[in-house]
Amino acid sequence: MSATVTAPTGTEVMTYREALRLAMREELARDERVFIMGEEVGLFEGSYKVTAGLLDEFGPDRVRDTPISEEGFVGAGVGAAMLGERPIVEIMTINFLLVAMDQVINHAAKVGAMFGGEVRCPLVIRTPNGAGNQLTAQHSQSFEGWFASTPGLKVVAPANPADAKGLLKAAVRDEDPVLVIENLPLYKQKGEVPLDPEHVTPIGRAQVVREGSDITLVAHSYAVTRSLEVAEQLGEEGISAEVVDLRSLRPLDVETVAASVARTNHALCVEEGWPSYGVTAEIAARIGKACFDDLDAPVERVGMAEVPLPYAKNLELAAMPGAKRIAAAARSVLNR
Amino acid sequence: MAELFGRSDGCAHGRGGSMHLLDVGRGFYGGWGIVAGQLPVATGLALALVRQDRSQAVVCELGDGAVNMGAWHESLNLAALWHLPIVFLIVNNEYGMGTSVARASAEPELWRRASAHRMHGERVDGDDLDAVVEASTRLLQGARREGRPAVLEAVTYRYRGHSVADAGLAYRTREEIKARQEIDPIVRVRRQLREAGIDDSELEAVDSRADERVRAAVEFADASPEPDVARLAAGMYAPGSAEQFERMRPGSPFGEEALTFDAGLGA
Numbered sequence: 001m002s003a004t005v006t007a008p009t010g011t012e013v014m015t016y017r018e019a020l021r022l023a024m025r026e027e028l029a030r031d032e033r034v035f036i037m038g039e040e041v042g043l044f045e046g047s048y049k050v051t052a053g054l055l056d057e058f059g060p061d062r063v064r065d066t067p068i069s070e071e072g073f074v075g076a077g078v079g080a081a082m083l084g085e086r087p088i089v090e091i092m093t094i095n096f097l098l099v100a101m102d103q104v105i106n107h108a109a110k111v112g113a114m115f116g117g118e119v120r121c122p123l124v125i126r127t128p129n130g131a132g133n134q135l136t137a138q139h140s141q142s143f144e145g146w147f148a149s150t151p152g153l154k155v156v157a158p159a160n161p162a163d164a165k166g167l168l169k170a171a172v173r174d175e176d177p178v179l180v181i182e183n184l185p186l187y188k189q190k191g192e193v194p195l196d197p198e199h200v201t202p203i204g205r206a207q208v209v210r211e212g213s214d215i216t217l218v219a220h221s222y223a224v225t226r227s228l229e230v231a232e233q234l235g236e237e238g239i240s241a242e243v244v245d246l247r248s249l250r251p252l253d254v255e256t257v258a259a260s261v262a263r264t265n266h267a268l269c270v271e272e273g274w275p276s277y278g279v280t281a282e283i284a285a286r287i288g289k290a291c292f293d294d295l296d297a298p299v300e301r302v303g304m305a306e307v308p309l310p311y312a313k314n315l316e317l318a319a320m321p322g323a324k325r326i327a328a329a330a331r332s333v334l335n336r
Numbered sequence: 337m338a339e340l341f342g343r344s345d346g347c348a349h350g351r352g353g354s355m356h357l358l359d360v361g362r363g364f365y366g367g368w369g370i371v372a373g374q375l376p377v378a379t380g381l382a383l384a385l386v387r388q389d390r391s392q393a394v395v396c397e398l399g400d401g402a403v404n405m406g407a408w409h410e411s412l413n414l415a416a417l418w419h420l421p422i423v424f425l426i427v428n429n430e431y432g433m434g435t436s437v438a439r440a441s442a443e444p445e446l447w448r449r450a451s452a453h454r455m456h457g458e459r460v461d462g463d464d465l466d467a468v469v470e471a472s473t474r475l476l477q478g479a480r481r482e483g484r485p486a487v488l489e490a491v492t493y494r495y496r497g498h499s500v501a502d503a504g505l506a507y508r509t510r511e512e513i514k515a516r517q518e519i520d521p522i523v524r525v526r527r528q529l530r531e532a533g534i535d536d537s538e539l540e541a542v543d544s545r546a547d548e549r550v551r552a553a554v555e556f557a558d559a560s561p562e563p564d565v566a567r568l569a570a571g572m573y574a575p576g577s578a579e580q581f582e583r584m585r586p587g588s589p590f591g592e593e594a595l596t597f598d599a600g601l602g603a
Binding site: 039040045047065067069070071095099134135136139268280300301302305310314315318325328329332 | 339342343348350351352353355356368369370371372373401402404405406432433434435439440441501502506507562563565568569572589590591592595596599
């Protein structure tokens with residue numbers, strides 16, 4: 001970049017989707033090794049329009065449409081990254097990432113350690129989780145806990161537009177494979193986003209997004225939005241809830257969570273996925289150990305009902321971790 | 337229709353929706369939602385037919401977008417290797433979402449890929465009713481009687497977008513869509529029937545019978561109750577499984593006992 005050009009400063013209100021797009025535009029402009037590939041990312045401008053306009057701006061070599069062949073192009077991302085490229089691979093939804101699971105878990109995650117640090121794999125995979133549009137069992141899942149349980153991967157899950165930009169940029173600049181979990185309902189959420197192209201959100205740092213003194217709600221991705229809504233409701237009942245946005249699942253900022261629970265003495269973990277063996281299971285276990293002396297009640301958790309998500313709207317709503325169930329869980333922790 | 341409405345009388349009791357229709361009584365083992373995921377499953381259905389000595393065959397439908405998945409090649413190889421009674425019917429409507437076949441497939445004549453597995457493949461005009469009937473009948477006979485799997489590529493067209501979020505115009509022209517509508521199979525069959533001396537009143541009667549069937553289906557769906565939330569987990573596990581899960585209750589996540597353990601699990 002020319003020294004005479006002044007970098008933009010301050011913030012601008014934009015959607016989560018636009019923030020992701022801005023992050024990619026800046027990184028494509030900054031580093032020639034960065035390129036995007038995935039289904040419908042170019043001509044179609046992205047299934048969820050995240051990459052809209054980037055093909056026109058950067059051309060088909062840097063914004064590369066792929067056939068429907070996730071295992072193939074995720075694996076191609078691994079290989080390209082091993083040779084020093086900086087691929088950003090878009091997977092339409094996290095459900096389809098399962099087709100490429102072998103490349104993610106058995107290949108990308110292994111490169112660093114298995115070869116003794118001789119070669120790195122700076123690969124970014126972006127994909128949304130989430131449910132709520134009657135897309136049924138095969139299109140409504142949130143598997144980030146599976147990926148976060150795998151050593152060798154990094155997993156981040158931005159919950160607002162500023163972090164969408166900051167964490168995606170951090171992922172692109174990272175030397176390791178990073179899975180960026182986006183979220184379908186969040187794509188349209190608006191917020192202030194830093195314009196400085198050098199601003200990144202550090203990986204491995206959680207954030208207290210609402211201060212409170214009675215109970216800590218720990219969440220990531222869309223569950224943060226739900227938790228903030230519930231915290232407002234609880235406030236009207238005289239319950240002061242703190243909300244911790246994990247932002248990063250692996251590495252995980254247990255310090256920030258534990259410091260919060262040490263203040264509130266109560267913890268409720270919330271996620272969109274199934275809780276069994278999930279993100280909330282991990283958080284609850286760590287709080288149980290790190291905060292044993294601080295806790296006034298057992299750690300509680302709320303997530304998706306443990307069924308493949310059904311199609312009928314009434315069943316879907318009942319299965320999802322709605323505000324009512326989260327609030328009831330918070331009250332039960334506080335014995336109110 | 338009741339399934340599309342998410343009602344309890346739907347073919348999947350409101351659990352599946354448009355993507356997961358099925359009719360076990362008629363031998364229809366499901367709509368699946370992951371591209372090419374149905375191919376190995378269909379191959380397994382064909383394997384079961386052989387093991388059960390049944391004189392049937394499997395028709396496995398897939399789109400043009402599915403042929404670049406690994407599951408496609410793996411399924412074709414298994415079917416050919418084991419001489420399974422299966423016809424892979426590629427419904428090539430020229431676009432996988434917004435990507436044309438030419439932009440997705442290095443070999444755009446999709447039927448040719450069968451030859452990599454020494455399997456018979458052929459292409460048919462998918463908008464020509466007689467041609468489709470002839471080819472599918474012949475290939476299914478070969479599959480049933482001689483254990484000869486095959487690939488049949490039916491070339492057709494999709495007028496609308498891929499989904500409600502796709503207007504279907506970003507990657508093709510209105511003229512292209514219009515030209516294809518003129519050779520629509522229904523239009524063609526209608527013309528053939530007219531040429532064969534069937535008069536318009538009879539054709540209109542066919543139309544109104546179809547309209548009536550749809551109307552009746554909508555009425556039935558509207559009248560069908562919503563599924564019972566207290567049976568949220570119904571069907572998830574085989575009957576009798578509740579006993580296996582009964583010791584999992586202590587320490588359950590909030591609400592989980594009511595939502596699954598008490599909501600039809602294993603029933």
